[in-house]
Amino acid sequence: MGRLDLSRRSLLGRLSGLAVAPRVLFGGGAHAQDHLLEAEWLATAGVEGGFAPVVLAPDFAATSVGAGTQRLHWVEPSPDGRTAVAVARRPGTTAVLFDRRAGSVLATFEPGEGRVFSGHGRFVDGGRRFLAVEIDRASGQGTVSRRVVEAGFAIEAEWASSGMGPHDMLPAGGALVVANGGIEPHTPEALGAEIAGSSVARLDPVTGAVRSVAELDEDLASLSLRHLTSGHDGFTVVAAQDLLADGIARPLLYAVEANGLRAFDAPEEAWRGLRTYVGSVALDASGAFVAAASPRGNMVAVWRRDGRFVGTLPLVDGCGLAPTREPGRFLATSGLGETVLIGTDGESLGVLARRSGGPRFDNHAVLAA
Incomplete structure (x- = not known):
């Protein structure tokens, strides 16, 4: 823990003297801030009047951008x-395009006819196109839509996600990886269900043709595969949520490999501590460490890349996770308005800095490009 303690003293020195309350500004969707924002991370949150994108500065100060009902x-x-x-x-x-420096909403766009967004999308082709995962309202079948940014995010192509209820999607290792969650836990459809019907599909990023579809073994069929993270070398991890609360401690984190899905390792009490639910997953800047957050378990857990377990830290209602620009560090956010900097040296974990008083952060955070 020596290195963590030194890092903590250094960082806290830089943060000393800061006000505890974040900058949370409320205004019309098209109204820009009176100064440019320094965006280190981005998130979403519940704010007064609805929900909004949030810009997080290097000192964790939070500024919301507009507000909406969804x-x-x-x-x-x-x-x-x-x-x-x-x-x-x-x-x-609704999807919202915003200027993260000016703090203003620029445009909105909608899913294809008869579909809804599942909450995730990715820029590709140098930012000229945007991919979104969408779900058919009636059937639950998934679609990946490819949109042209300069054409107002108009759909130019769409492909089947090769599964039901897709939730997350990202380009990795020369393929488009889609986490088809199947039945979503903790929904009316999940009542009495024991098989999620989830999978991870690898699609051709140009044509959408299916390259492979990986599913879990029968004894893990209750897991809904939902969130993804990947490194610069294509290493990809998918996190799960369990339909069942039957007392069995099933692994909730898997590496996506050429021959299928490989479970990460952890003590049974650690899996139980996540309470059947991982809401966010992230790789650090080096790609050596993986963090997973459980708002139901009120904790963040960290592994080495090879699947070896490092440990957990408590964070009440914590879910948002993002890397920092330094190896072995993660930003974590909570629904109670906390922002926490976590560090690991591969043997232990520590909290390097913490700030409270922010908005009600939603499930995700991301390092700004």
Whole structure:
């Protein structure tokens, strides 16, 4: 813990003297801030009057951008360094393009006819196109829509996600990886269900053709595969939520490999501590460590890349996770307005800095490009 303690003293020195209350500004969707924002991370949150994208500064100060009635979920920064898109969570029908420096909403767009957004999307092709995962209202079948940014995010192509209830999607290892969650836990459809019907599909990123579909073994069929993270080398991890609360401690984190899904390792009490639910997953800047957050278990857990368990830290209603620009560090946010900096040296974990008084952060945070 020596290195963690030194890092903590250094960081706290830099943060000393800061006000505890964040900058949370409320205004019209098109109204810009009176100064440019320094966006280190992006998130979404519940704010007075609804839900909004949130810009987080290096000192964790939070500024909301506009407000709307639909719950926003994931924020995807554009490679242009200026804009980002926040996508509404299922059954949302709005995605919001905003200027993360000026703090203003620029545009909104909707899913394809008869569909809803599942909360996630990704910029591709250098930011010229945007991919969104969408779900058919009636059948639950998934679609990946490819949109042209300069054409107002108009759909130019769409492909089947090769599964039911897709939730997350990202480009990795030369493929488009889609987490088809199947039946979503803790919904009316999940009552009495024991098989989620989830999978991880790898699609051709140009044509959408299916390259492979990986499913879990029969004894893990109750797991809904939902959230993804990947590194620069294509290493990809998917996190799960369990339909069943039957006392069995099933692994909730898997590496996506060429021959299927490989479970991460952890003591049984650690899996139980996550309380059947991982709401967010992230790789650190080095790609050596993986963090997973459980708002139901009120904790953040960390593993080495090879699947070896490092440990957990408590964070009440904590779910948002993002890397920092330094190896072995993660930003975590909570629904109670806390922002926490977590560090690991591969043997232990520590809290390097903490700030309270922020908005009611939603499930995700992301490092701004």
